[in-house]
Amino acid sequence: MPVGRWTLPILITLLATSAGSVAAAGPIPQTEPSPTTAWHDGALRTGPAGLVGRSDLVQEGPAWRAYQAMPLGNGVLGAAVWAEKGFSAQLNRVDTFPDLESAGRLVVPGLDPLMRAADYKGRLALYDGQLVQSGGGMSARSYVRADADQFVLEVTGADPGKTQTADLKLWPGRTPTTSAAGAVAALAETFKDDASGGVAGAVAAVTARARDVSASVVDPLTVRLTFRPNRDGSFRLVVGVPSYKGGDVKTAARHAVVEAHSNHLAWWHDFWAKAAPMRITSADGTGEYVENLRTLQLYTMAASMRGPVPSTHGAVVRMFSSSQDQADWDQDAYWHFNLRMLVSANLGADIGDLNAPYFDFYLDQAAAMKEWTSTHWTGARGICVPEFLRYDGTADGCDNTSEPNYTTRILSSGAELVNNIWQQYRYTGDRALLNRSYPLMREVADFYLSALTPGEDGYLHLEHVNALEVQWDTNDPTPDLAGMRVIFPIVADLASARGDDAFAGQLREAVGKLPPFRTVQRGGEEVLAWSGTDEEAHNTQNPEMEALWPWGLFDETSALMQATFRQRVYPQDKDWGMDATWAARLGQSDEVKRLLLKGIADFQIYPNGFTVHRPGQEAVRNHSFYNEWGGVVTTGLQEALVQSYDGVVDVAPAWPSDWDVSGAVQIEGGHRISTEVKDGVPNLVGIEAGSKDTLRVRNPWPGQQVRVIDEHGRAVVAPTTADVLTVPVAAHASYVVERVAVPLSSFRFVPLTGAPANAVKTVGNRMLGVPASEPPLASDLVSVRTPEKLSNLVKAQTGAPIYVDRSYTITDLPAQLAGQALVPGANDDSKSTGPVDYITLELSQPATVYVAFDPRGEGDWWPEWLSSFTRTGETVGTTDQRLILFKRDVPAGQLALGANSGIVDKGNSTYLTFVTSR
Structure with missing residues (x-):
């Protein structure tokens, strides 16, 4: 029902006069402003456009660097968009296995005037799923269609008489088939997986809705459209990127x-x-900033998780890559540990349908996993779900026939998959998924039964298995003991419902024979142990904390769990750390805030909201956008606002008191719980029931008299001061938990909305959005033919970046170089001894070329080609190293410069190149 269907006076009148309504409390003194609520007519009422727009990524200046690229996608096709060469969009599909190679890069030089305009404005408009930019009388709107695998660029304000080009290009190492026919240019390439024999690929085809459109092949890696804008200055480019297998x-x-x-x-x-x-x-x-990160995470899920397989590989969301084909980790495989926080975040945000690729992937590989288990785990029955699972069902995990390593003996991934299936059913009511998944759930539980060994102490033990990636050959890992305690009863009940009482009996008997959690002394306190033994750590996870989340076997009342959290060995040192969720479940609101802000400082290095894996990284040096931290943030915020994992709905159990919030969280049963918290105190609690149920709700105002009314104002729970309320709910009905002294009728209705962001957001030195920056230098004197990564010229001046892959800058330079063209270096090539034409310059007229070299190479690794230059006696200061300056006068035409080093495996900082006219 839209906001405004009822006016406030009518609403108040109805609440006051409905049959069976409870008596209202005394009026609020007129000298105090009326409290407000967005709860109206049975729901938390929002203006989604304004609310979502608060998290738009504002571009105060163009995104000149690839690491600033904005993400667009439809769940199968993704694009990273930035301003290099006028307009660049790298296009990536979710399914070009085995290495997820890009389909190509679209380059539209004619948008350079828009990007360089003094009145440039841009934003990633999340509500519309579009990047919108304007400047210099032009506008550009780009998006990946939500309903088709097409990237669209719509431009207005172009010069109708000026010919435009649009290139689709790939890079060295790729071998596409090129095509140009009429008004359509295309690149196509297939990839054969030697391991599985599978073939995948993509076509990238471009056409223009414009005048005089023609297609051509430029070279083996590039195709081009040439066209004129329509007479009104508009044109529209459509790039279709379907799957292609030949x-x-x-x-x-x-x-x-x-x-x-x-x-x-x-x-x-x-x-x-x-x-x-x-x-x-x-x-x-800071509150607004974390809100923006949560909204961006929801956007990312909608833009990337609608295909046949998950989009995240080792936490890298390859669909939005702007770094050609470079990526961290194995892009043909999935680590379950890096997917789980996405599943939980989606459920709490009521976008659980976006978990479908996760479930489909594992269910589709059930037969392959069973075969793998039978051949790689001696004595096994059923299915062991490998922690590391390739897209084709082969694995590096669930293997006790080889030496233990990071993943070979992790068993808990299967238990988590079973629990996630069960939670998906409980949150969404998807019985079809549950029925489809039951055979897999049974097989996982049976595998555990087959892996348990009776001990002399009367308990059933897991032996020679992993505690996550931390311990490689241990017994009774805490994650597995917790997982079996949770999933055995679930699967037993499902088995009984299907008439499989014998198997259900085995599971119920086994639960009673699982050993207790082991405890140890750490930091002078008794805490949960990682496992039953004390093997050394190989990674920085906290296996003992898994008992709290995801397994929910402890709560804030457990002194043991509170101590375990305080003494955990690896507090949030990777972007996978669920520390904020653990803090929320332990009621530690200050820690929730501290940990979220610490994670932003440690991991969120990209202005598009994506992160890196560990602290101390620079955006310019990395090639991968990680998105698991977004799942961590979202899960932590949702658990801080509403918890229900222990069977009691707890509102604002760990919400930071200096963050005011209005929001809703989905819980089991398909119920949406809404509240608004100011200064740490909720105003009301709204319940939108998704099913017939009986909820247990903790009194949000301990000791105060509360009641529950339904959407008609009728009493469902009479006034009480009980700590926990028992609330019967009907499907699709709504209810309000209110204080008797401050009833719903005393609140003034104000819908929950906002205004689109109008500036870059910052927390410390982290930002969301793109600030204005110096554009690449446009030079009539020099251009870089090769390599392309060095082709963006820089204006030589104090503060100018000197490398494309480091953040070092110029601190001082000789006067004759100020304002001139600088060809930045690539410091990753500092030890390069490659060809003499490492850099090829195109000079339009005679010039003086300067090169600045690291003095540590003199008499050691300086290359032979440097002898053709003359030492000037001057230096260039940088935040990295003071460099020695050389020069050479050259004629117009092409000039080749060699690699940085003349000695294999030697070299320090890479040289810089300056060009001046003469």
């Missing part, structure tokens, strides 16, 4: 760019209307 490229390309009616905006608006809202405000701006 065949006629021209036909595939022609089909790829056919456009049907677009439901793009409708899809995104429907998505945001369904997602559970959350607005956070604070005096220091």
Whole structure:
């Protein structure tokens, strides 16, 4: 029901006069402002466009660097968009296995005037799933269609008489088939997986809705469209990127760019209307920042998790890559540990349908996993779910026939998968998924039964297995003991319901024979142990904390768990750390805030909100966008606002007191719990029931008299001061938990909305959005033909970056170089001894070329080609190293410069190149 259907006076009148309504409390003194609520007509009412717009990524200046790229996607096709060469968009599919190679990069030079305009404005508009940019009388709107594998760029304000080009290009090492036919240009490539024999690939085909469109092949890696804008200055580029496994490229390309009616905006608006809202405000701006990260995570899930397989590989979301084909970890495989926080975050945000790729992937590989288990785990029955599982079902895990390593003997991934299936059913009511999954759930439980060994102490033990990646050959890992305690009863009940009483009996008997959790002394306190033994650590996870989340076997009342949290060995040193969720479950609101802000400082190095794996990294040096921290943030915020894992709905159990919040969280049963918290105190608690149920709700105002009314104002729970309320709910009905002294009728209705962001957001030295920066230098004198990574010229001046892969800058330089063209170096090539044409310059007129070399190489690794230059006696100061300057006068034409080093495996900082006219 839309906001405003009832006016406030009518609402108050109805609440006051409905049959069976409870008596209202005394009026609030008129001298005090009326408290407000967004709860109206049975729901927390929002204006999604304004609320979501608060988290838009504002570009105060263009994203000149690839690491600043903005993500667009439809769950199968992703794009990273930035301003290099005027306009660049790298296109990536979720399924080009085994290495997830990009389909190519779209480059539109004619948008350079827009990007360089003094009045440039840009934003990633999350509500619309679009990147919108304007400047110099031009506008550009780009998006990946929500309903088709097509990237679209719509431009207005272009010069109708000026010819434009649009290139699709790949890079050295790729071997595409090129095609140019009429108004369609295309690249196509297939990839054969030697391990599985599978073939995958993609076509990238571009056409233009413009005048005089023609396609051509530029070189083996590049195709081009040439066209003129329409007479009104508009043009539209459509790049279709379908899956491709071979065949006629021209036909595939022609089909790829056919456009049907677009439901793009409708899809995104429907998505945001369904997602559970959350607005956070604070005096220091940190609340708004974490709200933005949560909204960005929901956006990322909608833009990346709608395909046949998950989009995250080792936490890298390859669909949004802007770094050609470079990526961390194995892009053909999945680590379960890096997916689990995405599943939990989606459930709490009521976007659980986006977990489908996760479930489909494991269910589709059930037969392969069973075969793997039978051949790689001696004595096993059932299915062991490998922690590391390749897209084709082969694994590096669940293997006791080889030496233990990081993943070979992790068993708890299977227990988590079973629990996630069960939670998905409980949150969404998806019985079809549960029925489809039961055979797998049974097989996982049976594997555990087969792996347990009776001990002389009367307990059943797991022996020679992993405690996550921390301990490689231990007994009774805490994650597995906790997992079996949770999933055995679940699977037993499902088995009984299917008439499999014998198996159910085995599971119930086994639960009673699992050993107790081992404890040890750490930091002078008794704490949970990682496992039953004390093997050394190989990674920095905290296996003992798994008993709290995901398994929920302890709560804030456990002194043992509180001590275990205080004494955990590896407090949040990787972006996978669920420390904020653990703090929330332990009721530690200050720690929730501290840990989230610490994680932002440690991991969130990219202005698009993506992160890196560990602290101390620089955006310019990394090649991968990680998104598991977004799942960590989202899960932590949702658990801090509403918890229900222990069977009691607890509102704001760990919400930081200096973050005010209005929001909702989905819980088991499909119920949405809403509240608004100011200064640490909720105003009301709304319940939108997803099913017939009886909820146990903790009194949000301990000791105060509360009651529960339904959507008609009728009493469901009479006034009480009980600590826990028992609330019967009917499916699709709504209820309010209110204080008797401050009833719903005393609140003034104000919908939950906001205004789109208008500036870059910052917390410390981290930011969301792109600040204005110096554009690449446009030079009539020099251009870089090769390599492409060095082709963006820099204006030589104090503060200018000197490398494309480091953050060092110029501190001082000779006067004749100020304002001149600088060809930055690539410090990753500091030991390069490659060809003499490492850099090829194109000079339009005679010039003086300067090179600045690291003095540590003199008499050692300086290359032979440097002898053709003359030492000037001057130096260039940088934040890295003071460099010695050489020069050489050269004629117009091409000039080749060699690699940095003349000695194999030697070299320090890479040289810089300056060009001046003469």
